Amino acid sequence: MIYPWLLSILEDLTDRQRRDRLPHAMLFVGQGGLGKLQLAKALVHQLLCVSMNSCGECKMCRLLAAGSHPDFKLIEPGEDSRQIKIEQIRQLTDWVNQTAHMGAQKIAILNPAHAMNRNSANALLKAMEEPPANTHLILVSDDPAQLLATIRSRAQIVQVPVPQRSMAIEWLREQDESVAEWDLLLRLADGSPLYAIEKSDEAFLVRRKQISSAWCDLLNGNVDVVTLVDSLSKVAPEEVLLLGMTMFADVARRCLGAGDDAIQNSDLVPQIAEIGEYMSSYQALAAVSRIQTDYRLLKGSQNPNKTLLLEHLMVDCLNMNSTSFGL
Ligand SMILES: [Zn+2]
Secondary structure (H helix, E strand, O other): OHHHHHHHHHHHHHHHHHHOOOOOEEEEEOOOOHHHHHHOOOOOOOOHHOOOOOOOHHHHHHHHHHOOOOOOEEEEOOOOOOEHHHHHHHHHHHHHOOOOOOOEEEEEEEEOHHHOHHHHHHHHHHHHHHHOOOEEEEEEOHHHHHHHHHHHHHHHEEEEOOHHHHHHHHHHHHHHOOOOOHHHHHOOOOHHHHHHHHHHOOOHHHHHHHHHHHHHHHHOOOHHHHHHHOOOOOOOHHHHHHHHHHHHHHHHHOOOOOOHHHHOOHHHHHHHHHOOOOOOHHHHHHHHHHHEEEEEEEEHOOOEEEHHHHHHHHHHHHHHHOOOOOO
């Protein structure tokens, strides 16, 4: 079972394998919520299955299902870490240099590849310089800009695009036809069906209302920053930033004359219009860029103090809303 929008990519990769043209290193890129890891695992199943069709019944398929196939490795950050550490890459390179246990192929997935710190990345680079035959590395990333350029250039890029809207909506309705807001949720998820699913619980829409009101209150000057951040203490800061980013992007669109149908947050059109009265498109885009920087910090491996980060960010956004702001 594979998501329908991944099917043609998997078929193409399988075809390349049949012609012995599958690259040693591949980099699966595309925004989050599209199932890139699932695609990578599906390819592993195809490659290691005795009959090369993920039969689910051969010894190889059974070992894979049990998570104990010796010729497959999944490298991810440990539970206590956001990084893929150098010890993990050293184990990987040792493993790469052994001969395959069960058959001809050995495959490893690194997910997400941008979780490698600099030392890990350099260690991997060495392994990529002289790849043993019949070994494949699949790097999965929704932020490939964070990878070393030398790693990117040694891997063949496999782009996982956002599915067509009609296909995504049809698939989402098949998952749960009782949800009335699939169109809005898919829009909010930038077209990523798996993120739309994550957003489909009612609690999300309640939090969304709370966060959007908080951004409006901030820019209205209705509340001070410390109280505001405190009121959001039960909400993940990533959600506060993501919604802020898309709201300001909408404000910029609005200032530039876009109609309601171009507004991503289609349930917040009045709020977007209100913020647009205080800000220019230039200021709104500066706010998007400022929030993006902090969002990267939050998702990165440095583990910043989230309350301080939010307070600092809100003060900056407030200043962008005043004439004193300049770049
Ligand atoms: Zn099989």
